[in-house]
Each structure stands twice: as structure tokens, then as C-alpha cells.
Amino acid sequence: MRRTTLLLLGAAFAAGAIAYLTPGTGHADQEIYVTQIPDGYRDWKLVSVAHEAGNLNDIRAILANDIAIKAYREKKLPFPDGAIIARIAWKYVPSEENNKIFGRDQSFVAGDPPEWYLQFMVKDSKKYAATGGWGYAQFGPDEKPADAKKMATCYPCHEPIKARDFVFTRYAP
Amino acid sequence: MRRTTLLLLGAAFAAGAIAYLTPGTGHADQEIYVTQIPDGYRDWKLVSVAHEAGNLNDIRAILANDIAIKAYREKKLPFPDGAIIARIAWKYVPSEENNKIFGRDQSFVAGDPPEWYLQFMVKDSKKYAATGGWGYAQFGPDEKPADAKKMATCYPCHEPIKARDFVFTRYAP
Numbered sequence A, B: 001m002r003r004t005t006l007l008l009l010g011a012a013f014a015a016g017a018i019a020y021l022t023p024g025t026g027h028a029d030q031e032i033y034v035t036q037i038p039d040g041y042r043d044w045k046l047v048s049v050a051h052e053a054g055n056l057n058d059i060r061a062i063l064a065n066d067i068a069i070k071a072y073r074e075k076k077l078p079f080p081d082g083a084i085i086a087r088i089a090w091k092y093v094p095s096e097e098n099n100k101i102f103g104r105d106q107s108f109v110a111g112d113p114p115e116w117y118l119q120f121m122v123k124d125s126k127k128y129a130a131t132g133g134w135g136y137a138q139f140g141p142d143e144k145p146a147d148a149k150k151m152a153t154c155y156p157c158h159e160p161i162k163a164r165d166f167v168f169t170r171y172a173p
Helices: A002-021 A066-073 A096-102 A154-164 B002-021 B066-073 B096-102 B154-164
Strands: A045-052 A058-064 A084-094 A107-110 A118-123 A134-139 B045-052 B058-064 B084-094 B107-110 B118-123 B134-139
Touching: A045 A066, A045 A084, A045 B045, A045 B058, A045 B084, A058 A066, A058 A107, A058 B045, A066 A084, A084 B045, A096 A107, A096 B154, A134 A154, A154 B096, B045 B066, B045 B084, B058 B066, B058 B107, B066 B084, B096 B107, B134 B154
Parallel strands: none
Antiparallel strands: A045 A058, A045 B107, A058 A084, A084 A107, A084 A118, A107 B045, A118 A134, B045 B058, B058 B084, B084 B107, B084 B118, B118 B134
16 A cells, blocks of 8 residues: 555655656646645544535535634635645445334444545645645545546635635534 | 522522431432533533434533543443533524535534523432432523422433443543
8 A cells, every 4th residue: 555655655756757858738737636644644634524415325524624714714825835634534424223222213323434535625825726725635544645637626616615624524513 | 690699509508418418308419400510511522412402492402521521432431420411402403504505405514502402410429329320410591590399300311321320421422
């Protein structure tokens, strides 16, 4: 896994180097995604929670590092460089244990990791200028990053939220 | 709000003192609930997330202080004294903004605080011996604690989960 990450990082750096050496290819930055899981994300503070029904059918927590949480709480936009927002998803599953105790079918909890277990937005206004200043990342349960084709869908989906610096999730007090 | 908390704390201490002075009234500890919101709970680490449908109709995050998180991650039961688990709930609301962008009705997010916005379990195996070593707390959006009648429902509901030290929520990795 670590080797894969390094290989992919290597590939990303190589792509960057090639773009740098061949001016005029344009939008080189747009090809660069985050391919390494940020350290310590599971210890970060909570932004909010959500449920995505339909095909995703997950329940999720949005966490953020201290730089991003500070900006969230102070309602400062755009997020400063160094801000990272994490989205962890789990399969949305009924809890038979809870339902039995509560006496009704009402409880849904976090199950196994789904196809796209982890997502991150990493703010670096220069490096990721072509995608609104955010580098996007997406990982499966095996912690392998999504391929470039999949990653190309991130920014267009976030673009309509430009007024909130491309971030869907609002802080839940 | 702060004055109310102090008054209620005062009342709780008074009740404790009366129980102490009148031996034989029994189960005095069982009457003592946590009536103050633990400091800094919103900064605690995430345990898991859940959705309660039906009458509750909320989406919730379960956070825990460092003592409780350590026990969770090390799978050590029972939780040690000093462990505190927090449950924050928000109204379960569809996100029209997200649904419009996603092109389908699938997104549910955290809305306003519901009737019982905050709950806590505070581990003190001596103080709360009569209720499995946990002191229970419940607060509305006004941060006022629930009355004793309401609080009396906490422990009986948690009792079936004795094998996991009375804690419903499992850690979501």
C-alpha cells in the first residue's frame, strides 16, 4: 500500500515535472490530485454528519484539521492554505441490536467501509489553482487512491458551491 | 443558562446532602444525574455516526474524550473512570442544495438542534455505581438538563448492553 502510494506520488511528481518541462500543455495542475492519506485525520474535529441515500447509501462524518476547523468556526472564507477537510463514509446499515432494544425499526449505524471510504480536500491555493485552490483525494477501503478519470469528477461537482469556497458541508454547532 | 445550571447543580448537591443525612432512604446515588455540560466536548474525537428515524428523526455524532477514545481504540472494557461519551444530535433534514447539484434526492444533513440536543455518559464507577458506573446527562437546545423523570429512562434502556459496558455505539474505524 505504502509502495503503491509512493509509486503514484512518483508518477504525480513525474507528471508535474513533464508539465514543467513542456510549457504550453496547459492545465497541468488540474491533473494533480492528492494521492496520500493525510496523517492523523481520524483524530480531527467534527464538522458535521450526513447520510447519502441512493447508490451511495452511506452515512458519513466530515472532519477537519485545526486550520480548517478554525476557519469554519470563525466563518472565514476562503479557507486558508493548509486547511484539510476529511470525509469518512461507512455503509448505512440498520442496527438490529438497537432496534430490538428500542422496540422499533429506527436505528441506522455505520457499517463496513464503502467503495470510496475516504475523501479529502487539501487547500493549497497555488498548487491547486486550477481546481479552486483545493486538491482532491479519494481512497477505497484498501487505501489506494482513485484513478485520474474518477478524480476528474471531483472539481466539476464542487464548482457550484464556489460561494462557500467549494465546500459542501456546513459546520454543525 | 449558566445560572440555571448552577441552581440545578445546587439542587442536586442539596438532594445528595439530604440523602447523606437521612440514612435508609436508599438508592440516593441513583437519583444523581449529570447536570452540567462537560467542557470542550465539541472538540472531542469521533466514535461513530448514526441516524435515528421514527419519532426522533435525527442524525447524530458520537464523540468521546481522550480517556474514552483510548479505551475504544484498545477495545478495553469496562471503560475507565473519567471516560465521557457525548452524543450530539441534529434534526435529520434533506439538503435541497446538495440534491439540486447531485441531480437526485439523496442527501440528508444536520439541521437545527432537536428536543434532546445533547447526551453524555460520564464514567465514575463509585459515584454512579447504581447505574452501571455511568452518570447520564441530557440537555435541550437551551442547555437545560432534563428532569429526573426523563433521566430515569436512561439506564433501563442501556441495561441490555451491559456486555459492552452499557454503551450502544461501537467505534467506527
